[in-house]
Amino acid sequence: MSSDTEIVVEDPDAPTEQSPAVTEVRTVETVVYLLLAGLALLLAFDNWRTGMGWAADGPQAGYFPFYLSIILAAASVFGLVSIFSTRMDEGATFVTRDQLRRVMQVFVPTFLFCLFTQWLGLYVASFLLIAGFMWMVGRIALWKSLLTSFVFCMAMFITFDVAFDVIMPKGPLEAMFGY
Numbered sequence: 518m519s520s521d522t523e524i525v526v527e528d529p530d531a532p533t534e535q536s537p538a539v540t541e542v543r544t545v546e547t548v549v550y551l552l553l554a555g556l557a558l559l560l561a562f563d564n565w566r567t568g569m570g571w572a573a574d575g576p577q578a579g580y581f582p583f584y585l586s587i588i589l590a591a592a593s594v595f596g597l598v599s600i601f602s603t604r605m606d607e608g609a610t611f612v613t614r615d616q617l618r619r620v621m622q623v624f625v626p627t628f629l630f631c632l633f634t635q636w637l638g639l640y641v642a643s644f645l646l647i648a649g650f651m652w653m654v655g656r657i658a659l660w661k662s663l664l665t666s667f668v669f670c671m672a673m674f675i676t677f678d679v680a681f682d683v684i685m686p687k688g689p690l691e692a693m694f695g696y
Contacts, residue, residue: 536613542606550596557590622654638688644670 564579564586571580600606612620626649633642644666651662677683678696687696 536615538610539617540611542609542611545611546600550593554593557586560586634686639686640670640674641688641690
């Protein structure tokens with residue numbers, strides 16, 4: 518008896534084709550070009566204020582950064598003009614709701630890791646990040662996630678703090694143990 522049927526197991530978290538669009542390519546490009554132009558103008562003003570001319574002993578502190586910011590502003594304006602003068606990406610989807618959800622599953626914990634490192638220290642924040650990713654995103658058993666995270670953070674601590682004596686951000690837990 519031959520079997521021509523193939524069993525396909527789909528990932529329930531995979532983005533679907535029917536997911537609604539969150540934003541379009543043109544909108545994202547416009548926002549990025551405007552932000553770059555704003556940054557370029559801010560940098561140009563600050564470097565003009567610092568001094569962007571030529572002094573008797575050579576260029577002033579803001580000379581090169583000023584002209585680089587002018588080039589960045591010009592490139593941003595060129596990008597804006599090119600977006601609205603062509604119709605190539607009109608209506609093209611930049612990201613769907615499912616895709617954005619998956620990106621946020623990584624971005625939010627990573628952002629929180631950066632914040633928690635300031636108060637909890639690198640090792641505790643790393644423990645929480647690794648265990649959380651393994652358990653929530655990887656769907657690995659909680660005990661395996663906690664054990665793996667603990668072993669990794671201990672190896673990191675022994676390597677950097679004990680063996681090489683590298684100064685790492687510490688929190689209250691390390692202070693309790695005298696580190």
